[in-house]
Amino acid sequence: MHRHIYATFARDTIPGGRAVVGPGDDCAVVRSLASDGPEILVTVDQVIEGRHFTGPLRSGHNGPGTTIDLVARKLIARSVSDIAAMAGTPTWAVATGALPAGFNQAMATELFAAMARRARHWGCPLVGGDIATYCRTDTPLTLTATVAGIPHPRRAAVLRSGARIGDNVYVTGKIGNSFASGRHLTFEPRVIEARWLADVLGDSLHAMIDVSDGLGMDAGRVALASGAAIALDAAAIPLHEIAQSWQTAIADGEDYELVFTCDAAAQVPPHCPHTGTAITRIGTVVRITDTSPAGSVVVRDQDTTGAPTVYNVADAGWDHGRSDRVR
């Protein structure tokens, strides 16, 4: 919804020399010191009660439902996933919390301790923060995390815009039904997988994104940024057991799996050896046409008679800025 706003950032900042990659990718890439200095990846995300989790929060971190620990985990993990999507390594974090009036002090302490613990777990210790209190008791808890990282030591940050015609398209893990299953609170950001992919594929790894809004919409972002289209094979899309169909799974969002494209000649192992996460080829980067402009994502499936059918799914996903599902 706010794409045009993000676009104004980019025009403002790219000429400054210090921003190598401005808004519109998973992270910004900045040089803090000088135009030839080291690059830093930076991303910021919000987690809002009623939008990204269902309140009220409860103490502890065991059992079903939404706990303080799981919300803190999701806050940090979302930003860490953005660093992973550039094949970077998280290095530090700062966070804010805006708490409803009367928010229990012990729970506030537990919340920020959980953020600090989760941030340290993923290698980006919480070095600062700001806590404010709303005037009213019924204002939704609003959290933000800014996470910085460093690029892969032997190659540049993996952008959305690097996909080339003929590239194979892959996804890590499985997708679908993240909200209903609760996986949106417990997913593991694919930092290890991303680093390993950059290790083994090097510069053959052309483009990457994490699936936050839905495989359809996020693959569309890679296609759009790369001036290409993407064709997916319905039968190849790896679905979680409880996902109903590829049609719902690619629009569910919050999978936080990685979608990447790489040179068709590259050898991509079927699993990450460090974590066992499956790596599945799901499609190809294709040339744009009159009926399939830049940013298109088509899925090739068979109808009930076995005849081939093509769906355009680049708008299939969950826009966190909107109040309902985009379907």
Place this chain on the structure above:
Amino acid sequence: MHRHIYATFARDTIPGGRAVVGPGDDCAVVRSLASDGPEILVTVDQVIEGRHFTGPLRSGHNGPGTTIDLVARKLIARSVSDIAAMAGTPTWAVATGALPAGFNQAMATELFAAMARRARHWGCPLVGGDIATYCRTDTPLTLTATVAGIPHPRRAAVLRSGARIGDNVYVTGKIGNSFASGRHLTFEPRVIEARWLADVLGDSLHAMIDVSDGLGMDAGRVALASGAAIALDAAAIPLHEIAQSWQTAIADGEDYELVFTCDAAAQVPPHCPHTGTAITRIGTVVRITDTSPAGSVVVRDQDTTGAPTVYNVADAGWDHGRSDRVR
């Protein structure tokens, strides 16, 4: 109010090696790359409707009252002031906005364009951000800005903890009545003054903070971090014309002036030559005693008979985490 929470961050992060200065100062100081890499300053602040400004916002940036431009300005300026308080130079920023449902699209665009413009003005272009929408229309607009900077080129970041017994205590500009006058929306962060102070004073500049919560409370933070007390001279405190008395002025907060301590032998010019901002000596760093423990700030004044009176003012200020003034 949340000091104990910030303290948990510090314990978590300092051992990591990458955080040189953790939470509890104006900025964190981090090394992103390696333990011997370049230092980065980082700070994050929130601006919340009803807490840091009075809604509703209106478009445009002229005339009285709270405009979108002034709120964007305040958001960026607060974090830039934290960078100034370390004698640093701002280099980049990321921001978030959580907007009430139905927030006017044109106003959202204006808000983020204003943030980008203000950030660029202070040298820290907005390289990324995140925009979300609340489910309800009556939720307060909630903004955050993370600003990074670099330390002064010839000395380390100026911390709160460096004050030494016998140091003189100075303040830039004048204090008092920032809310009532509207100055809390239009203040100029003291980046130029801070850099110049580090230029001319070098390592004689021992400690610094920006006055966000009140001169009393913020001087108390320098004293506490330095294991000392501070004695101020009531007659020396430079007040804005409309400030009622030193007693109210030191508790008003949101002055965003710098309070610093330096070696008693240092020559401190009376004005910053680049901006004309006055530099006024207001007191001395003193040894702690049984009645004046670390963190104490006393003000020496005369009562109506001319007899000396001493006030302890280390709690005089505005705690943004609380729902009313702390007096």
